[in-house]
Structures are given as structure tokens and as C-alpha cells.
Amino acid sequence: MHDTHLIHESDPGMAYRERQAWLALAALAAGYGPLFGALALGRPVFGRPIVTFLILLTVASVVRVVVLALGAWWLRRSRPGDAAQPIDERDRHIAQRAMMVGYICLMVWMILVGMVMPFHSEGLELVSAALFGLVTAEALRYTAVIAGYKRR
Amino acid sequence: MSLPPITNEIRTLRFLAGEMTQAQLGELAQVTRQTIAAIERGHYSPSLETAFRIARAFGKPLEEVFHWEEC
Numbered sequence: 351m352h353d354t355h356l357i358h359e360s361d362p363g364m365a366y367r368e369r370q371a372w373l374a375l376a377a378l379a380a381g382y383g384p385l386f387g388a389l390a391l392g393r394p395v396f397g398r399p400i401v402t403f404l405i406l407l408t409v410a411s412v413v414r415v416v417v418l419a420l421g422a423w424w425l426r427r428s429r430p431g432d433a434a435q436p437i438d439e440r441d442r443h444i445a446q447r448a449m450m451v452g453y454i455c456l457m458v459w460m461i462l463v464g465m466v467m468p469f470h471s472e473g474l475e476l477v478s479a480a481l482f483g484l485v486t487a488e489a490l491r492y493t494a495v496i497a498g499y500k501r502r
Numbered sequence: 503m504s505l506p507p508i509t510n511e512i513r514t515l516r517f518l519a520g521e522m523t524q525a526q527l528g529e530l531a532q533v534t535r536q537t538i539a540a541i542e543r544g545h546y547s548p549s550l551e552t553a554f555r556i557a558r559a560f561g562k563p564l565e566e567v568f569h570w571e572e573c
Contacts, residue, residue, distance in 0.1 A: 438552075
């Protein structure tokens with residue numbers, strides 16, 4: 351019997367794609383968290399509600415892109431070896447499952463927004479609900495990616 | 503009836519291959535270091551192609567690297 355204690359490597363750490371999923375989730379929260387918070391308060395900050403919505407949406411999108419870009423730069427810089435590696439079969443498995451989770455969430459939400467909500471809501475409320483569905487589906491997809499790496 | 507889990511000898515074979523690291527094996531098998539770690543721990547079952555690549559990296563037949571737990 352060979353003693354294999356010498357090759358017990360330290361915890362391999364988070365996979366690069368798992369780090370990317372955490373980053374994407376953080377960018378979503380940083381960008382769209384304040385937007386939905388402001389929408390939930392329901393008070394138009396910049397005159398008409400649609401103007402407030404469009405300004406907040408623009409700010410949220412810019413914040414998301416900036417957080418993603420800075421995070422991606424930092425990830426590549428801190429882990430150049432991992433960043434250079436192409437995705438492998440496990441990454442693809444996890445991404446496919448997560449995509450399915452996000453897709454199902456998106457479909458359910460869009461059915462609600464497109465087929466149920468129009469009976470009692472209109473205008474900006476519908477748009478906000480649709481946007482919330484998109485963001486929730488994305489967030490669920492990234493959460494499923496993270497859960498996939500924890501499980502597998 | 504559930505089948506017994508598949509185990510592997512990757513850790514031992516890495517040791518016998520001059521303390522080959524997970525990263526080195528990953529390079530030979532064309533997967534990431536984290537995937538090798540997950541396979542080693544039994545958390546992930548590789549595709550047949552990857553299993554063959556791992557076996558070839560050690561110069562062993564597949565059944566000497568992966569086998570049913572009862573064997």
C-alpha cells in the first residue's frame with residue numbers, strides 16, 4: 351500500500367467559472383438592486399415615472415457593465431493561469447444545467463407578465479415586472495452555476 | 503437496485519507518477535485542475551473520453567484507474 355499523503359493537494363479552490371458567476375451575481379445586485387428598490391418605493395425622482403425608470407435603468411446598466419469589466423480585469427490579473435484555460439466538459443455540464451434553470455424561470459415569469467398581469471396592470475408596471483423577471487432569471491442562472499460547482 | 507459507486511485510483515497513480523500535480527494531469531487530460539480534484543473526490547464522473555485520456559496519462563488501462571467500488 352502506497353502512502354499517498356504527499357500528494358494530498360490543498361483545496362483546489364474555486365473554479366474560474368465559479369468566480370465569474372459570483373462576479374456576475376454581484377454585478378447584477380449592484381446594478382439592479384438599487385433600481386428595483388427605487389421602483390418599489392414608487393416615488394418618481396425625476397419628474398414623470400417613465401423618465402425616472404429610464405434614468406435608473408441606464409444607471410443600473412452602466413453600473414453592471416462597470417462592475418463586470420473591473421471584476422473580469424481583476425480576475426484575469428489575479429489568476430492568469432486559470433483565465434487562460436478553456437472551459438472543459440464539467441464547466442459545460444454545469445453551464446447547461448444552469449441555463450435550463452434560468453430559462454424555466456424566464457418562461458414562467460414571462461407567461462405571468464404577458465398573460466396574467468395585463469388583466470390588472472399596465473404600462474410601466476408591466477415593463478418593470480418584465481425587467482424583474484429577466485434579472486431574476488439571470489440571477490438564478492448564476493446561482494445554479496455556483497451551486498453546480500459546490501455540488502460537483 | 504442501485505449500482506455501487508465508481509471509484510478511482512487517480513490520487514495513488516499521481517503519486518506513483520512522480521507526484522504529478524492535479525494541474526499537470528489536467529493539462530494531459532484537457533480539463534481544469536478543479537475538475538481533476540472533483541473526479542478524484544468522486545464528486546464528478548468524467549466522460550468516457552476524459553476517462554480514457556486520464557488513463558493514458560498514467561499509461562494504464564481504464565479499469566486500473568476507474569472501477570466499481572465492490573471490485
